[in-house]
Amino acid sequence: MAKKFQVTLVGASGVTGRNAYDYLAENGPADLIWNIAGRNEHKLKQILGRGDETWNKPEITIADLGNPDQVEAMIRNTKVLIHLAGPYAEHGEFIIAKCIEHKTDYVDIGGETFFIREMILKYHERAREQGVRIIPTAGYESLPFDMLTMMTVRRIKDVYNETCSAVKIVTSFHRSGSVRDNRISAGSIGTMRNILAGDHIGAFNDMSCLLPDSCDRKGIRRRNKVKYVARYDQDVNAYTGPLQPAPFLNVPVILRSAYLQNEAGRGYGDQFRYSDSMTMEFYSRNEAGQREAARKSAFKNRLTSMIMGGPRIFRSLIRQRLDSMGIRAGEGPSEGSLHFVDYELRLFATASSGRKMTARASARGHPGYLSTARIAAEAGLALSFDKRRDDQQYGIVTPSTGLGESFIHRLENAGVEVSFD
Template identity: 30%
Template sequence: MSREFDVIVFGATGFVGELTARHLARHAPDDVRIALAGRTEAKLAQVRSRIGGRAARWPLITADVDSPASLDAMAARTTVLCSTVGPYALYGETVVGACVNAGTHYTDLTGEVLFARRSIDKFHEQAVAAGVKIVHSCGFDSIPSDLGTWLLYDRARSDGAGTLGTTTLVAYVKGGASGGTVASAVGLIDEVTADRDARRIAMGPHSLTTDLQRESPKQPADVAVIAGADVDPELTGSLAPFFMAPYNTRVVRRSNALLDWAYGPDFRYREAMAVSRNAILSTVGSYSVLAGLGLGVAAIAAKPLRPLLNKVLPKPGSGPSERSQAAGRFTMDVYTATTSGRRYRARVAAHKDPGYSGTAVMLGESSLALALDGDTARGGAPAEPVRRPHPGRRARRCPRGAPARAGIHGGGHRAGLSPERVSRDAPARPPRAAGPGTTRRHRLGPPSRRARRRRRRRGVRQRIAPPTGAIRARGPDGPRRRRARAAAPTGTAPPPRPPGRDGRRTPPRRPRYYHPDLRRR
């Protein structure tokens, strides 16, 4: 059935909602029909004007989670509803119900295991009957985890290397947690503290799976310090607990269950975080992170400290500046050893803030995949065996994957999301061209701040090409700007140079160029 829109961004007035709409305005195909939805039309108009460009023609839709009629009307107008309205435990259930009733696909950013469990219990069978795909956790939680593990399985299957054994994700993260993630964590801790059944669901390793009889009974602990050598022989030191492991691990195990436990009977999944490459510092840092997580949970659970934490923690709907987001990045390496003994590694990475700009890219592309790719999930770059790593090897595109089935899923591969879609927004850096007078050291890139300090301490002054328009030469009074000579008339000889100190006409001394940061003061 044809719909008026392909994608509606619900909650576009929020921080991540606006980032998602901005990404769609810049990278969605021209023929995709997009609309913005929220509670206040005036705020939606402000967001649309800030985005500019093609977004100026996008319609605005007013809808409120407290008005089921407005949600039903909104869901009936679109193919995919992309929701950024959280915490989802408070506002997500009615939106999911409206999408299932209207036959509309749904994506969100939830990292709340209790909400996902309630959504499965209430809407999974109805969504399967209606052919609707409800795909939770389409951001940093849990696209890299789910998609990276599926890539390992797909490559091992194509190589005939057997099924997956113990699989570990190692996260290298630079960025901050969003205000929505913090608010969801606070709400989850409050509910778990007050309800024993909720605590049992949250702590269960298979809380999102369908058949506990077919699950592997022993799964690794979610919060623990892991030795790097236990993950892969190339890793050293210790790995710290990853704060999103209690949710991401459940999503990966649910995907395994939806694939009819294709990852294998020995599949065990865990996640960790790298804090340092030094063996001693990584061990100290890992146990510090473990202690910090325990103290953080205890502080949030203590109600007398809640007013103080509310002043310190980020607020929902707020976020960092574009400059701070540009400094963020994440690299998620997923290691596994198959039943045949072969080792594989998959990598999902981007030079974007994981909780903000990176999440907006993943959510937007997940929505486009559901709206445009139909029932076929796109394949991606295959995982490469770790036996012979090659730093210059580029990812190759593999054949199309299995069809995305109807129902409630978590992560990206069930939505048809591919690594090319995730990384398409990060342009590759072109190599720096070597100019005249450029040394090999400078052709490989400018020196780092630490290298410059080290060279200053050693008294080393690196000779590099000068910046355009700022050529400097050494004179008797120190560095001075060289004045450009007036061009001589055509057909006339250049003016003679003044004699040197010994009375002879000496050739001009070759100027010595210095980096401004390395010049002695």
């Protein structure tokens, strides 16, 4: 049966969702048939007031994620669900199960790896049989990292006829203006809270957590352990620390892409390794300040990792601290500030013979809340409109394996420019 909507955006009143709304209304196809869904009609009506008469304004659907009937009706009526009402662990399973049942493709920007693992174990095969694409982590983390890696692996195959044995990506954030508002949103805090409360399998510290047990998970873990260290990186001539804000997310996603691609016969090397880090210009202009910022970031992230792997009492104390901050959905950095942070990824790949290849991706706008919104919106449009291709896989997949190489044009539409040196 034909679906009423080509795209449904849920979470449009959130920090990220507002920007995804703007992007779809302004830049989506003029004849896009879409709706925004959420629990608060008043807020959704306010969202419709954004922009001008040239924008393609959607319908409103009332759907509280805690109401199964409303959620199922929302999913049944749409070809693609762009789910930005994170965090995801609380209501996410019902949504994913219903998307598979009603053959609704799905994209989100979550980072709760313990929950994604559970969904893979329970629903990957069913989604694959149904020909549905469920794509978590399709924001700044991890889509551009994952796509850039996949494209480089393919290029190494095409140009050198070799597999790729290692990829390292160094990220930089740049200030492009004077507005400084570095707060994080309620949704991001909620994600951390959910991990503290629900990650009983140690997924936070396990880079093989999105892989099935039939893999050599121990070996993969050993090769891809995240090192929470500060170091001077000769490739970029700068001090680096752990990637922010979520150094635990890209690694498992990209290792899952490697696993899924190898299953389909498109080779990442058997011993493929992935790592990432971040330079510190955003925090200080001079070298001493950058070294200190890298050291602090490494310490903070090492501590977080120890807490995540430590006794429950510590996790519970931090969770209480996060709850006491009392940040409400939709609160976060001011909208004006989001245009003044840009980012750049510099990728360094090593082929099996030791030959090197480099690539870059850069984008204007705040990675987490602006670029993420545009990227997720384009992912939703791709799922709804683009021709199916052989390199796209079904199931609970990753951004690069679900969307395939052709997504690169949409990534560029979203403002992420990619180049190979």
